[in-house]
Amino acid sequence: MGSEIIIIPAIFIGLPWLILHYITRWKTAATLTGDDERLIEDLYDLSRRVEDRLNTVERILAADAPNWRALAADPLSTGLEDRSDNENLRRIK
Incomplete structure (x- = not known):
């Protein structure tokens, strides 16, 4: 009878x-x-x-080098990059 007094309140x-707490x-x-x-x-x-700064940099680049976007899209056209390196990278992929 003594353990029932503890078990019943613990259950109800x-x-x-405990459930409502969690x-x-x-x-x-x-x-x-x-x-x-x-x-x-x-x-x-x-x-x-950062976006404002990037827009500022793009405006400055557009004023200094109007074709900078084309150069950035195709670095091989500038002659700054070796074509053999690019071909090696294509073979690796």
Whole structure:
């Protein structure tokens, strides 16, 4: 009779409490914290600044060398890269 007094409350009180406790833990873990939101905002600001800098570099390059995109797309046309190296890379792939 003495062990029944402990087992019954453990089943009807302890077990539901334990289940509900971990359910609330899982739900709160799935949300973003304030630190996470600040980190996302900082990363967004950083990416925007990097994009602005890249646009500035592209404008400068376009003013200095109007055909820089074609040269970047086909480095063999510049004569700066050895064609045999490029052929060796194609064979490796």
